[in-house]
Amino acid sequence: MVRQKIEIKRIDNLTARQVTFSKRRRGLFKKAQELSTLCDAELGLIVFSATGKLFSFSSSSMTHLLQRHKRLLTDKANKLSQWPPQDDQPENNGNEVLKKELIEKTTELQRLKGEELQGVGLDDLIRLEKLVEAGLRRVGKTKNDMLFQEISSLRMRELELVEENAMLKQQAEMHKSECKSSAPKEGNSAESSIVIDDSSDSFLKLGLPDLNF
Template sequence: MTRQKIEIKKIDNISARQVTFSKRRRGLFKKAHELSTLCDAEIALMVFSNTGKLFDYSSSSMQQVIQRHNLHSQELGLSEHPSIELQLELSNQTMLSKELAEKTRELRQLKGEELQEMTIKDLQKLEKLLVGGITRVSQAKNFQEDRVLKDISSLKRKEVQLMEENWRLKQAQHLTPENGHSSECITIVCSSLADIPQDYDTSDTSLKLGLPFPD
């Protein structure tokens, strides 16, 4: 005779329910013991009847299995719910990645790329940004040109000053006695004339000052 398949639902008859609970509980504990023995598994079972009575089974120590379960639950909770610092770090990394992607897209648009998906308003904003950038570049260019012109003007003034100084040095050189004779030579000639005897006869009584003629 085959066993009839019963419908899995609450048994309304209290006596039949208690009998079924007792049989199924013993069968459940037997299966747990077999599983622990065959597979070297650590098993703990706790069953409360509808009257509140506790029935339990443990392959080793019930307290040890419960502590192991609690520790595993804490570790699992930490992995599923990261710390606040880790959450902030992940949030910052996500924000930086988005900002980097946005700036990269803006840079490409400034170069005239990826303009097809932009709206009229975005294109007008981009045009205004480019016009402002061109204005600033033009101002910087004009500033640099003015500075270069000032440097050139300063160099030209220095050139004129050097030319004037060179001219004054040449003029000072022309004012010295020719052929390199100095006033010391004139003094030596006058001393030689003073040593001539007074009775020296000469038809030319005039005194001529000057450099002696070579023989």
């Protein structure tokens, strides 16, 4: 059976309204207690009925919750009365710090390239020189490592080509040897000479017969 959806609007019938209020109030307080227990939250509910009766629920002392609520409202009002708001100050300060750091890093990078050196003191120039030298050493080391790797790779390729060349040469010699062994020897030709015996009775002479006139 499908549960009928109740339209949320004011109940006109007074008796039905009071019954619904009583049921929903108990359900609301039960849910508040479950939320407080499950999530370790401090809850305080204050409900006035249509007749003016007070119903309340609190996970701890209602007085303590009201004082805490009042104190938070006062602090919020004090923050709003200040300009600029204190909530925005940490964000603004953070942006200023990031902006300043970006400018410093950009200037340092330009100086490492040899730019924007006007007004730089001797100590700063010495420090920049050491940084550049250290960077050049790292670049040189990386370049040498790459060259050594490339040379090693070329040597390996050279060995592979030498081995491949030797293998091809050996195969060529074997093929040449096989060709020599399969060639016919002199005097053992497949085509032998045919000797014709004229004295044989079976000898046939080809040509026109002699005519005697």
